[in-house]
Amino acid sequence: MARAAENLSLSVLLLLSLLVFPVFGRFVVEKNSISVLSPESIAGKQDSAIGNFGAPDYGGSMILDVKLPEKGADGCKPFETSFKRMNPKANPTVALLDRGGCYFALKVWNAQNAGAACVLVADDRVEPLITMDSPQEDEKAAEYLQNITIPSALIEKTFGDQIKGELAKKQTVTVKLDWSESLPHPDEKVEYEFWTSSNDECGAKCDAQVDFVKNFKGAAQLLEKGGYTSFTPHYITWYCPDAFVKSKQCQSQCINHGRYCAPDPEQDFSKGYDGKDVVTENLRQLCVFKVANASNKPWVWWDYVTDFHIRCPMSEKKYNQECAEKVIGSLGIPANKVRECMGNPDADTSNPLLKSEQDAQVGQGARGDVTILPTLIINDRQYRGKLDKGAVLKAICAGFKESTEPPVCLSDDMETNECLTNNGGCWKSTEANITACKDTFRGRICECPTVQGVQFQGDGYTYCEAVGPGRCKLDNGGCWSETRNGQTFSACKSSHLKGCDCPPGFHGDGKKHCEDVDECKEKTACQCADCSCKNKWGGYDCTCKGGLLYMKEQDTCIGKGSGRLGWFAIFVIVAAMVGICVAGYAVYKYRIRSYMDSEIRAIMAQYMPLDSQSDVHQPLREGL
Structure with missing residues (x-):
């Protein structure tokens, strides 16, 4: 009995020693900015701690109206009322819940099911912000944890009280959550690390890791092959305290004489695989990456890890060197180089590769210590949220310098296109399919477009107007136009390079409307x-x-x-004009006739004398 108690005590001490590092490591809370847009009394920026589950909108932002639940302020039970927006044109709703009573993740899950687009949890005490994490070993939580798709964040108590105070006054509180600068993007290349483990029997988190590697492999390899990213896998290891190095427990969970350890997969030292099996495979995967990287093919790591999980799972008792080397051989990786890299796990010496892993776990600068698995670090900033292909890829893409995103970042898998919802809040023509909303990876921008050679100018949010020649042919230059009973009037003048003027017979601004003038x-x-x-x-x-x-x-x-004199005058004028025309015609006829007579006489004179001519003799008289 005493022996059993001693073994139990040793086991407990060993487990505690293995957890010392993650519990007391330097943890950095990743934050994003919240801007209160209205009311003006509390307008300004506030910090919030990004939740370690759900899907933070890295590289983007959200504008939402805050809403309190009618019942169940802590969100620990399903809500009876809905957080859905009633007006399609209104802002989405962010649920404001109180801390305490249950897991953070359960609060978010209940709010998501009630239609909330985001959740803010107000702290119940005055303290620095902490990161909302998911339950570690909770089977019930595992059922919903991977289905949380909305972002969430913790806010300070004083900020939460300010929002509640305004809501109590029936004020509409509108906030903007901005993740656009949550990840730095100093250059055209993104560096990211994935801290993981080869253990596939630790429950929901291990399942999530396996699924993530399998689903993300294609995108990761495209990024690596294109030279857009620099990826490095890492594995957490602990060490066994000197006092327990020779104990059975340390010998079963560690290699290299207690220097590098991992927890027992089943948390039972008496059965199944041991922690040293996990550390050995972790080391093998590190060496696969090192050998592949030396041949300029670092992306092969993704193939190996994916195939190993499929072909060599613990559940089928294939988690061993023999199976691993079959996978290595199938990928064309020299197995002897991998073994050489791994060294002797039984040697009482340090392993350079594992030693560097332990050193890398310690945070540098603004980055905290790596204390939990899995952990994704992008541009030296820890990623928060669930391991989902789309969410992680979006976060990585947010790490690229503006306008240098690779094509995979704008693929169908990534494209959210904010312009499809309420036109992204930008200007849009009411007459034609012309909009100032332009979708980019970091979110939409409102920028007046150039369409068919016609440039639109304006602020992009409230108005855009066409300028230059030909503007009236495209959306009527953004001016008013209307057709009634087949008759069309327009406020656009092609002779003007810009502007809209209501046509004669109308008055108005020329853009939105022109009203008929009642002359x-x-x-x-x-x-x-x-x-x-x-x-x-x-x-x-x-x-x-x-x-x-x-x-x-x-x-x-x-x-x-x-009176009649007017008509008489008109009659006289008309009659005179008619008389003049008749007289002119008579003169014309007379002159024509005279001219014809003279011509005829001249012709006939050539053939016979005429009486009128002076040289013609008089005829003789008869009887003389």
Whole structure:
């Protein structure tokens, strides 16, 4: 009995010693910025601690309206009311919950099921921000943990109280969560580390690691082959205290005489695989990467780890050197070089590769110690959120310098296209499919476009207007235009390089609207004494009493003022004109006839004398 108690005590001490480093390591809380947009009384920036689960929107931002639950402020039970937005054009909702009562992840899960787009948890005490983590070994939590798809963050108590105070006054509190600078991007290449373990029997977290490596392999290899990233795998190891180096427990969980240890996969020293089996395979995977990297093919590590998990799982008792080297051989990696790299696990000496891993676990600068598995570090900043292909790829892509993202970052897997929802809050033409919303990896930007050679200018958010020649042919230059009964009026003038002016007969801003002017009511036309005015769209009709003639240019009716004399004058004028025409015609006919007569006479004179000629003899008289 005493012996059993001694063994149990030793086991407990060993486990505690192995956990000393992760528990008391220097942990750095990764933060993002929250900007309160309204009300003005609490406007400004605040810090929040990014949750270690869900899907933070690295490289992007969200604008949301804060909402408190009607019941269950801690969010530990499913909500009876919904957080969904009632108006499709309104901002999504962020649920504000209280800390305490249950796991952080459960609060977020319940809020997600109630329609929240994000969760803020207000601390219940005044203290520095901490990172909300997921339950370690909770089977029930494992059922929902991997299905959390919304981001979450912890905020300080004083900030939470300010928001609650404004909501109590029936104020709308609008906030912007900004992850765009959560990851630095100092140059055109992203460096990232993946701290993992070859252990595949540690429950939900091990399952998540295996799935992540399998799903992310393709994207990771594209990034590596294209030279866009520099990837390094790492493995956490602990050491056994000197006092326990020769104990059975340390010998079963460590290699190199207690220098490098891993927890027992089943947490039972009496059965299954031991921690030293895990450390040995971790070392082998490090050497696979080293050998592959030496041949300029670092991406082969992803193939090996994926194939090893499939072909050599612990559950099938294939987690061993023989199976591992079959995988190595199938990938064309020299197994002898891998063995040479690994060295002798039984030697009482340091292993250079594992020693460097222990050194790398200690945080440098702003980066904290690596204390939990799995851990992803991007550009020396720890990634928060679940290991999901899309979420991790988005975070890595956020680490690239602006406009240097590789094509994989803009692939269908990554494209979220904020412009598809409410046009991203940017300007959009009501007449044509022209928008100022431009989708980029780091989120949409509102920038007036150039379409078919026509440049639009403006702030991109509230307005854009076409400028330059040809602008009226494209969306009517952004000006007002309307057609009624087959008649079209437009405020765009092709002779103008910019601007919109309502056409004659209308008044308005020329962009959004032009309203018909009632010339009759405003007495700007058809004002003569005998005129009768009738307004119509874009103009007016004016008629004269008594059937008189309306002269639009002079705005007058001809006749009524001088009575019959007016008509008589018109008759005289017309008659005179007719007389002149008749007289002219008569003169014309007379002259033509005279001319013809003279011509005929001249011709006939050539053939016979005429009486009228002076040299013609008189005829003789008969009977003389």
